[in-house]
Amino acid sequence: MDEIFLQVLNGLDKGGAYALIALGLTLVFGTLGVVNFAHGTLFMLGAFCTVALNRMLTTSYQRVNPDKTDFLGNPLKEDIPYVQDWFGADFSAFVFDYNVPISILLAIVVMGLVGVIMERGLIKHFYNRPHADQILVTFGLAIVMQEIVKHYFGANPIPQNAPDIVGGAANIGAWIGLGDNVVYPVWRLVYFAFSATIIFSVFAFLQFTTFGMVVRAGMQDRETVGLLGINIERRFTIVFALAAIVAGLAGVMYTPILPPDYHWGMDFLVLSFVVVVVGGMGSLGGAVLAGFMLGILQSFASMNQVKAIFPGIDQIIIYLVAVIILLTLPRGLMGRKGVMED
């Protein structure tokens, strides 16, 4: 029972990341009709906003400490962050501790800009091109962005810490009357709450604002919305930027869970596309549902009891479920008729 509970939590966590990436993918596909293979890279870029902020905050000058030596036996040149010199040790410690939450603000600006530049500079030229062209160009873009990040930050994972206050593990078992072994990292609970909030906010934005109404109308019938005199192009740009911000924020918040590296985009891309297809192309609700469902199934498939019956099931479960769902429900869980069927 304890383990099942923990695996559900693991699944919700993974599902949260899948759902956030898939949500943006679906939004872009549903409104713009673009299959964006660079979307996973936006998740990675968000994560590197945290790394970049960390680098900025730790930008240092060197001060020679005659009492210590470096690895060559020379007097040690200590790195003193400017932030520490300018604002004092207490403030710099606070800023370093809250690096990840502060990065959210940076990521909103950076990812919004990246989204606008991507859409205006490249994606808009492919609105009326075949999906194969869109896939090729966005995949190429993903590789270019990945290599740029690798050039500047290296190929090794770069650890990022959650704030101390949420950096430990919580004894959930004691809270809810289960055993002492039901321990879970607090930051993962924060991540789940964060992803649920973002998903809810995106849905609320689309449901309760005029802008959202136009976007939803565009997802149903783009041509008619254009004929009504609505500047659909501008909205497309905003939708693309919104999708980039959602993916970027998912990346920022994931950095204390796993140390980010340049390859994150590709690692998450394939899974996210499976999530989108299982959920139903163009269905926002389907993407979220499939994200959480596949996350939980993947976690259960990793249990030793399950692997004892089906060896290797943890490596194929997502694709197996995708095949079964697509055979029984060809449009996915919540797919609409006519999407990608022409």
Add this chain to the structure above:
Amino acid sequence: MSDRKNPTRRGVIKTGAAAGAALSTPYFFTGTSLAGGHSYRNEPKGKDVTFGFNVPQTGAYSEEGKDELRAYELAVEHINAGGGGMLDTFSSKALKGGVNGKTVKFVTGDTQTKSDAARASAKRMIESDGAIMITGGSSSGVAIAVQGLCQEAGVIFMAGLTHSNDTTGKDKRANGFRHFFNTEMTGAALAPVLKNAFGGERTAYHLTADYTWGWSQEGSIKKYTEGLGWKTAAAVRTPLGAGDFSSYITPVLNSGADVLVLNHYGKDMVNSLTNAVKFGLRDKQVNGKDFAIVVPLYSRLMAQGAGENVKGIFGSTNWHWSLSDEGSKAFVKSFGEKYGFPPSQAAHTTYCQAILYADACQRAGTFKPSQVGKALEGFKFDGLGNGPTEYRAEDHQCFKDVLVVKGKENPSSKFDVLEVVEVTPRAKVEYKPELLGGELGPYNDGPV
């Protein structure tokens, strides 16, 4: 009238057999490589001789590959100059500048840490660039694949960072040589230290990367810890590059195990260790004992990626820049002055391999693989940072002391991640050659 004979059944069979034999002959044994009066593959005829450095220049291990390349460049500098770095402390004094009167040049290939890509780049360096020897790599799967290719091609392969027993065990080849240690040695060195640190009554839970190195590492650690009284609760295989290991860590909490052994390397090690620490395992008590985490093979470059999570975690390493012997100090000085930071164990082993190969060629007076191999077999040396070392003739494996290390509690810099807690003497990690199986087979000098 035609005087052409009708084909007979016997003739067809003969022709077919001959054609089959010709087609099944490896490409390396045929064709243009015979030209030029060479008596062995890529025999150097001019003033230069070319080494082939096959390292991961892209992909997850590219930082390790970059460090290997830096070390190779330094080694070539020292070989051509006849001194510098560990060449000055090396017990053999055969190298006086160049090798056999030739200047060493090099070409590089990108393994991408993929067997097929690594074989393709090695093949290119041998066939197109005339590399006399191939060396490098950061993965056992790749090393075994390239070693097989070099055997077929008739060039020496000086393995880089490869830790699986199989490289000099069941998959060993006459043309292949490994300086790096293996999982058998890690198990023999690490288990007694673990027993001293955590006691003799422990239950271990293994998470193992599902490929040749992971299996090899799991087997060795189980063998030696169980031999000292530990029990194994479970050994779970995890997919390579799993990313988030939380769903594999969760069952550990309820398994009754009080030690988690992470048979992971590189990014998998960084991710699984980070996950395990975040799940509070390091602060947990099980069976009245403090829970312990073990990472059998450490890489300092990769350990940096796990940040503070490595603190207090035991493991093993082939070499560490903080060693105080003259060879290590000379290497760290020359590398550090050239590049500005200390070398990794990957850099160290590749530097040693380049020096050892050049020295063997010089002592043999030729680059002919069989004679260079004979010069390496049973070669005893010192001054290369690991104390007295021997290239054992029976399996082409180097035997030397093994370092048991621990994540440092109070690092003084970002390079100061590990501390050496014990130097296990060679006698305690040595095993009989037949233990790991395999056959070296005959040397291949390439086309003759």
